[in-house]
Amino acid sequence: MAANQKPVDKRSQKAASGAARSSRSWRHPLRSWVSSHRDSTRLALRRIGDYPFSTLMIVLVMSIVLALPMGLAVLIDQVERLGIDWQRAAQLSVYLEDGVEADAAQALQAEIEALEDVASTQLLDRELALAEFQQHSGLGDALQQLAYNPLPDVILVMPQSIEGGASALQPLRDRLAQLPGVDEVQIDLLWVERLTSILAMFERFTGGLAVLLVLALLLVMANTIRLAIESRRNEILVIKLVGGTDAFVRRPFLYLGVFYGLLAGLLAWLLLAAGLSWLNVTVRQVAALYQSDFALSGMPLADGLVLLAGAMLLGLAGAWLAVGRHIRDIEPR
Amino acid sequence: MIRFDQVSKRYPNGHQGLDSLSFHIRTGEMVFITGHSGAGKSTLLKLIMCMERPTSGHVHVGGQNLRDLGSHDIPYLRRQVGVVFQNHQLLFDRTVFDNVALPLIINGTPRDEIGRRVRAALDKVGLLKRENMYPISLSGGEQQRVGIARAVVHKPALLLADEPTGNLDPELSAEIMGLFEDFNRVGVTVIIASHDLPLIAQLDHRMLTLSEGRLLADGD
Numbered sequence: 001m002a003a004n005q006k007p008v009d010k011r012s013q014k015a016a017s018g019a020a021r022s023s024r025s026w027r028h029p030l031r032s033w034v035s036s037h038r039d040s041t042r043l044a045l046r047r048i049g050d051y052p053f054s055t056l057m058i059v060l061v062m063s064i065v066l067a068l069p070m071g072l073a074v075l076i077d078q079v080e081r082l083g084i085d086w087q088r089a090a091q092l093s094v095y096l097e098d099g100v101e102a103d104a105a106q107a108l109q110a111e112i113e114a115l116e117d118v119a120s121t122q123l124l125d126r127e128l129a130l131a132e133f134q135q136h137s138g139l140g141d142a143l144q145q146l147a148y149n150p151l152p153d154v155i156l157v158m159p160q161s162i163e164g165g166a167s168a169l170q171p172l173r174d175r176l177a178q179l180p181g182v183d184e185v186q187i188d189l190l191w192v193e194r195l196t197s198i199l200a201m202f203e204r205f206t207g208g209l210a211v212l213l214v215l216a217l218l219l220v221m222a223n224t225i226r227l228a229i230e231s232r233r234n235e236i237l238v239i240k241l242v243g244g245t246d247a248f249v250r251r252p253f254l255y256l257g258v259f260y261g262l263l264a265g266l267l268a269w270l271l272l273a274a275g276l277s278w279l280n281v282t283v284r285q286v287a288a289l290y291q292s293d294f295a296l297s298g299m300p301l302a303d304g305l306v307l308l309a310g311a312m313l314l315g316l317a318g319a320w321l322a323v324g325r326h327i328r329d330i331e332p333r
Numbered sequence: 334m335i336r337f338d339q340v341s342k343r344y345p346n347g348h349q350g351l352d353s354l355s356f357h358i359r360t361g362e363m364v365f366i367t368g369h370s371g372a373g374k375s376t377l378l379k380l381i382m383c384m385e386r387p388t389s390g391h392v393h394v395g396g397q398n399l400r401d402l403g404s405h406d407i408p409y410l411r412r413q414v415g416v417v418f419q420n421h422q423l424l425f426d427r428t429v430f431d432n433v434a435l436p437l438i439i440n441g442t443p444r445d446e447i448g449r450r451v452r453a454a455l456d457k458v459g460l461l462k463r464e465n466m467y468p469i470s471l472s473g474g475e476q477q478r479v480g481i482a483r484a485v486v487h488k489p490a491l492l493l494a495d496e497p498t499g500n501l502d503p504e505l506s507a508e509i510m511g512l513f514e515d516f517n518r519v520g521v522t523v524i525i526a527s528h529d530l531p532l533i534a535q536l537d538h539r540m541l542t543l544s545e546g547r548l549l550a551d552g553d
Contacts (some may be wrong), residue, residue: 021381031443032441032442032443034442035441035444036438039438052394085346095464122472162356226454234424235424237422238423238424238435239435239439240408240413241382241384241416241422242411242412242413242435242436242439242483243408243409243410243411243412243413243436243439243440244408244439245405245408245439248408331384333379333384333385
């Protein structure tokens with residue numbers, strides 16, 4: 001068929017500039033590929049511009065669904081970091097036996113402080129402890145009735161290093177427990193470890209939630225793109241009639257999915273940043289009540305970028321789900 | 334250019350579109366396909382475009398047996414054919430320029446060349462001044478000429494037209510036919526399905542007459 005084409009004379013004209021042609025020949029497919037993608041991008045953007053309301057709807061839905069698990073993950077991460085800080089404040093409580101005299105207790109404190117694994121110690125006198133307890137527990141009168149002081153002397157031991165958590169402190173605990181006059185030694189880390197395992201549970205919950213929401217998002221995206229394809233049915237027919245490949249027809253819709261994802265990712269980022277700083281007001285108040293200066297550190301940049309990339313990928317995947325079937329089904333008859 | 338070998342097409346609803354049809358159209362010919370509605374004119378064109386597949390027999394286009402074409406090859410076949418439809422098949426949300434540029438965009442023509450060739454095609458059909466208008470604001474005859482410009486902009490070797498003058502008055506119809514003759518004169522093979530017998534009679538070209546899917550007559 002090509003032999004029949006008219007531009008025979010044109011070809012001979014072009015043969016004169018043969019060198020220019022051959023240097024162009026490899027660039028032409030690349031250039032047309034690039035310009036085809038540029039056209040698809042333009043079409044996708046035009047669709048977003050033509051249907052601002054439906055774009056807003058899908059982007060809102062997507063961003064809320066994205067922000068939920070991402071927000072939970074960020075919160076859990078920050079509370080976890082708080083838990084690590086608390087671990088750093090870990091200490092051992094050394095309870096002394098009844099009948100240990102004050103001088104003996106002080107000698108014991110000095111002996112413990114001299115151990116190489118120990119950073120510092122503090123002796124809590126049993127009389128002082130009782131007085132404090134009477135004041136703060138609201139059991140003042142009841143405690144007055146007691147014939148003797150039930151509280152033991154306590155030496156608080158701050159270890160040199162808390163790397164490795166409770167299990168790493170075990171040898172020090174055993175050593176302290178063998179000292180004469182020591183009744184019992186407790187590692188005050190248990191509650192931190194409980195917190196950590198509760199957080200692990202929440203993390204798992206968030207992971208499961210994220211999987212479900214991502215599935216829902218894929219379906220929402222696939223349905224949105226399917227509607228977009230349906231509303232352009234006539235255009236797709238014409239493009240196929242004049243020789244457009246499935247890939248050519250598909251491309252603008254894939255870009256549309258990516259752009260929806262991008263917008264939803266940006267909006268989710270904004271929602272999370274605003275939500276975290278809104279939450280931070282009360283977090284600071286609560287932390288202040290506990291004499292802590294803990295505060296949420298806002299939305300981390302890396303997490304935001306992951307959110308954006310994930311949202312775009314989701315958009316693409318959802319669009320891919322829709323175009324695969326529907327574009328093949330639209331054939332000129 | 335085009336050869337039909339004992340081609341039959343039976344539709345799932347039992348309708349016999351074509352019945353053992355055989356003919357040959359040489360490169361550079363201009364041929365009219367006529368017959369009553371339902372005689373198989375549209376089916377014939379659809380088989381050439383691979384919009385339908387024959388139930389039996391072989392269709393050859395440009396030396397290629399269409400039976401050997403997979404569904405991935407079909408777009409490349411269609412790029413070598415220009416088609417004009419009775420209902421124009423224009424995209425109403427795009428300008429005249431963008432409508433005509435569509436085949437060039439699809440086959441990856443460089444951008445600077447697209448502008449040149451679209452304007453050449455629009456100039457040929459006398460619509461150069463309308464390039465920035467939308468098809469909806471054009472008359473029926475003008476819309477049909479946009480369709481023709483789109484069909485020839487990528488310089489196909491084969492031009493098909495299905496009832497291109499269906500909705501036009503005799504004067505406009507003669508004008509449109511004149512355009513097709515111009516393209517044929519520069520070497521394009523032209524096949525036009527039409528039941529406008531008075532108009533065809535004025536023109537001196539080969540005519541295939543179909544009736545109930547069979548070839549009734551073949552001659553000038």
